[in-house]
Amino acid sequence: QVQLVESGGGLVQAGDSLRLSCAPSGRAFRGYYMGWFRQAPGKEREFVAGISWSGTRTYYADFVKGRFTISRDNPENRVYLQMHSLKPEDTAVYYCAAVTHETYGANEYDYWGQGTQVTVSS
Numbered sequence: 001q002v003q004l005v006e007s008g009g010g011l012v013q014a015g016d017s018l019r020l021s022c023a024p025s026g027r028a029f030r031g032y033y034m035g036w037f038r039q040a041p042g043k044e045r046e047f048v049a050g051i052s053w054s055g056t057r058t059y060y061a062d063f064v065k066g067r068f069t070i071s072r073d074n075p076e077n078r079v080y081l082q083m084h085s086l087k088p089e090d091t092a093v094y095y096c097a098a099v100t101h102e103t104y105g106a107n108e109y110d111y112w113g114q115g116t117q118v119t120v121s122s
Helices: none
Strands: 003-007 010-013 018-025 034-039 044-050 056-058 067-071 080-081 092-099 117-121
Touching: 003 092, 018 034, 018 117, 034 067, 034 080, 044 067, 044 080, 044 092, 056 067
Parallel strands: 010 117
Antiparallel strands: 003 018, 018 080, 034 044, 034 092, 044 056, 067 080, 092 117
8 A cells, every 4th residue: 555645835935935745655656657736725636746757757737837846756755846936825735646647637546645734825
């Protein structure tokens, strides 16, 4: 059973940066496509960014393009989401997820973490 553990969330001011980290445990996520999602109160979970196993393919939601960068370190078994120029509307619980093929729909992902809270004050 793969478990994913997110870290790095916190309370920041608008314009600040944060780096989220995702560490799977229980097994390696070799070959898995990894995604970051977020869910704000009263809203549906939405795709933020995804990265292929090789790291050569990345995909971003329009609302984070140019501000967020997804990356992965396979030898260290980590996936990261570097977030710059944070806005109050980025406030949400951020989730790391894993799936066997490239996809952006939350309901297709097989494994999820518990989430990490990101709060951006104005």
